[in-house]
Amino acid sequence: MADLKLALLINAVAPAVGGVLVRGEKGTAKSTIVRALAALLPEVAVVTDCRFSCDPDAPDPRCPDGPHGDGADGQVRPARLVELPIGAAEDRLTGSLDLERALTEGVQAYQPGLLAAAHRGVLYVDEVNLLHDHLVDLLLDAAAMGQSYVEREGVSVRHASRFLLVGTMNPEEGELRPQLLDRFGLTVEVAATRDPEERAEVVRRRLAYEADPAAFAADWARAETELAWRIEQARARLPEVVLPDGALRQITAVCAAFEVDGLRADIVMARAAMALAAWHDRTVVTADDVRVAARLALPHRRRRDPFDAPGLDEDKLDEVLENTGGYDSAEPQDPGFGEDTAPDLVPEQSTGPDPKPAPETDAKPDSGTDPEDPDPDDPGPDDGPGGGPDGPGDPAGPGDGAPVDIEQALSGEESGEGSGKRARGDSPEPAPADAVYRTRVFTVPGLGEGAPGRRSRARTPYGRTTGARPGTRSVHLTATLLAAAPHQRARGRSGPGLVVRSDDLRERVREGREGNLVLFVVDASGSMAARQRMRAVKGAVLSLLLDAYQRRDKVGLITFRGTSAELALPPTSSVEAGARRLETLPTGGRTPLAAGLLRAAELLRAERLRDPARRPLLVLVTDGRATHGSPADALRAADLLRGVTSVVVDCERGPVRLGLAGGIAARLGAEAVRLEELAADALAGVVHDHRAAA
Numbered sequence: 045m046a047d048l049k050l051a052l053l054i055n056a057v058a059p060a061v062g063g064v065l066v067r068g069e070k071g072t073a074k075s076t077i078v079r080a081l082a083a084l085l086p087e088v089a090v091v092t093d094c095r096f097s098c099d100p101d102a103p104d105p106r107c108p109d110g111p112h113g114d115g116a117d118g119q120v121r122p123a124r125l126v127e128l129p130i131g132a133a134e135d136r137l138t139g140s141l142d143l144e145r146a147l148t149e150g151v152q153a154y155q156p157g158l159l160a161a162a163h164r165g166v167l168y169v170d171e172v173n174l175l176h177d178h179l180v181d182l183l184l185d186a187a188a189m190g191q192s193y194v195e196r197e198g199v200s201v202r203h204a205s206r207f208l209l210v211g212t213m214n215p216e217e218g219e220l221r222p223q224l225l226d227r228f229g230l231t232v233e234v235a236a237t238r239d240p241e242e243r244a245e246v247v248r249r250r251l252a253y254e255a256d257p258a259a260f261a262a263d264w265a266r267a268e269t270e271l272a273w274r275i276e277q278a279r280a281r282l283p284e285v286v287l288p289d290g291a292l293r294q295i296t297a298v299c300a301a302f303e304v305d306g307l308r309a310d311i312v313m314a315r316a317a318m319a320l321a322a323w324h325d326r327t328v329v330t331a332d333d334v335r336v337a338a339r340l341a342l343p344h345r346r347r348r349d350p351f352d353a354p355g356l357d358e359d360k361l362d363e364v365l366e367n368t369g370g371y372d373s374a375e376p377q378d379p380g381f382g383e384d385t386a387p388d389l390v391p392e393q394s395t396g397p398d399p400k401p402a403p404e405t406d407a408k409p410d411s412g413t414d415p416e417d418p419d420p421d422d423p424g425p426d427d428g429p430g431g432g433p434d435g436p437g438d439p440a441g442p443g444d445g446a447p448v449d450i451e452q453a454l455s456g457e458e459s460g461e462g463s464g465k466r467a468r469g470d471s472p473e474p475a476p477a478d479a480v481y482r483t484r485v486f487t488v489p490g491l492g493e494g495a496p497g498r499r500s501r502a503r504t505p506y507g508r509t510t511g512a513r514p515g516t517r518s519v520h521l522t523a524t525l526l527a528a529a530p531h532q533r534a535r536g537r538s539g540p541g542l543v544v545r546s547d548d549l550r551e552r553v554r555e556g557r558e559g560n561l562v563l564f565v566v567d568a569s570g571s572m573a574a575r576q577r578m579r580a581v582k583g584a585v586l587s588l589l590l591d592a593y594q595r596r597d598k599v600g601l602i603t604f605r606g607t608s609a610e611l612a613l614p615p616t617s618s619v620e621a622g623a624r625r626l627e628t629l630p631t632g633g634r635t636p637l638a639a640g641l642l643r644a645a646e647l648l649r650a651e652r653l654r655d656p657a658r659r660p661l662l663v664l665v666t667d668g669r670a671t672h673g674s675p676a677d678a679l680r681a682a683d684l685l686r687g688v689t690s691v692v693v694d695c696e697r698g699p700v701r702l703g704l705a706g707g708i709a710a711r712l713g714a715e716a717v718r719l720e721e722l723a724a725d726a727l728a729g730v731v732h733d734h735r736a737a738a
């Protein structure tokens with residue numbers, strides 16, 4: 045939490061830093077803290093009655109409410125925190141040209157949107173990772189140009205829009221597009237605190253509030269006022285802050301060492317370090333400022349792949365800072381802020397104890413006797429002792445928040461082959477996965493109404509116009525005129541211009557794509573467990589998972605082997621979690637196909653209640669054999685899934701084929717695809733080598 049407050053303060057002092065992305069699990073009060081930020085921002089002077097928050101000293105010459113003369117009336121108001129709901133329509137964000145008034149009253153009217161409201165304030169997006177692509181694009185455009193531009197039916201409006209972008213997200217629910225990630229100046233990981241003393245403080249505060257809400261609020265307001273005053277002081281000091289050459293060299297050295305793209309990181313770091321100096325009542329940037337700035341500005345910029353976990357190697361950071369020439373700060377920390385600026389410098393990467401921590405080990409044959417190997421039972425969030433810089437395969441120790449070695453999982457590298465690693469109970473060692481490839485696209489037929497995504501056809505607020513219906517949300521001009529045309533004589537039209545009434549208005553019906561719930565039901569039994577085959581199966585499922593990630597689906601994973609089925613991954617948008625479960629998937633035993641199908645039917649019934657708009661797509665990966673329970677049971681279980689769009693990936697191989705998967709597919713009404721036909725280009729006759737290079 046200390047880091048979060050610090051990141052917000054830095055932005056309050058220097059909005060040019062560019063906002064904060066807050067990553068963390070649910071229940072960490074991150075939204076509450078962000079919302080409290082607005083009260084701390086200095087007030088802004090605006091032209092009275094200008095809906096676009098023009099500065100009286102420098103009004104926007106192209107302001108839609110302008111032009112404001114030199115002597116325009118000004119007033120002071122608090123800075124705004126404007127929240128963008130993730131499901132907002134485009135008009136809500138950019139504002140709307142009111143064609144209804146244009147047509148019925150003959151006046152041009154522009155209704156400003158959230159981008160106008162947020163100008164000179166904060167634009168806050170809770171669950172920013174779930175924001176629709178279309179809104180993300182508009183946001184990125186506005187952020188890049190510092191203005192918003194709207195055009196409809198040949199009429200256009202442009203207004204200034206510069207804001208602090210603050211977003212929160214739960215990484216378990218999916219990652220952010222790199223372009224958007226880069227837009228955030230700073231990033232902070234928050235976790236529910238596990239320090240008993242900190243927890244006690246939270247409880248104490250809560251009790252104090254309940255005992256005397258009025259006094260508590262007064263105390264709080266006093267602290268807030270003081271903080272706001274300090275921010276204002278720091279802002280005033282900022283222009284005097286000097287960035288010495290030594291500090292600048294450190295910044296560029298750190299950015300180079302962490303291999304960030306472009307110069308944006310260097311600039312953000314410099315701005316953040318200067319803001320920190322101003323906050324600490326100094327006019328010279330110190331090495332401490334640089335270090336804190338690096339910790340907040342770099343973690344999300346050094347990432348290479350959407351599957352990489354965030355975080356910054358602090359040892360490496362220290363090493364680079366030290367090597368960049370004896371530049372040091374002798375200045376003491378500001379005593380009034382000491383508890384917030386001197387937090388434990390380990391980033392809070394942890395996202396909570398995993399109920400089933402996967403045994404993270406390296407490729408050593410016997411991890412128990414290796415002195416460099418971190419204790420696999422240590423649940424601590426800090427780097428394990430073996431987590432040296434760029435250490436292979438285990439960059440952040442064995443913590444539950446440790447990055448999954450997805451790259452290895454995806455590349456099918458065989459570093460653990462034959463080493464006995466990941467032995468788990470009685471199960472045989474999991475087979476590695478073949479390399480991923482682009483798969484064929486499976487969709488749910490019909491027209492859905494689910495969350496925006498990139499899989500099945502759906503009615504959405506965006507996308508291509510396919511028709512019109514009565515309404516005013518997004519006016520369809522031609523349809524409106526056509527609706528008005530037959531009534532012109534009856535309405536007594538005499539001169540030029542149509543007589544249009546509000547019930548003539550037609551809005552667009554649009555069609556786009558939705559994300560689905562892709563439920564994998566994977567046969568992990570002995571009949572599938574021949575090592576080569578399991579590698580191919582895992583490669584296939586990983587490929588489908590990657591596809592689901594790109595299409596913004598939710599994914600779930602049920603596996604069955606032995607005598608029962610297991611929900612290995614409850615429906616989530618976190619594909620990383622799916623890949624992790626798959627990597628350690630135990631195999632062997634009998635084939636309880638019926639149990640797997642029953643479990644799937646149960647899960648889908650529950651999900652239908654929870655999220656009725658999200659249509660499921662079932663992917664059954666099996667050779668069709670059922671050796672626990674009778675084949676008839678399996679067919680009866682399949683009946684429970686009728687009506688669910690399904691795909692059966694037939695894993696049977698060899699010269700003699702029983703074609704059992706085909707029977708199940710027929711019963712499910714599913715499309716049956718042979719494992720080797722799953723690749724997108726398999727049908728085009730292109731030989732696609734999806735086997736691992738090794």
Ligand SMILES: [Zn+2]
Pocket residue numbers: 091094095096097098103104107108109110112
């Ligand atoms: Zn204005």
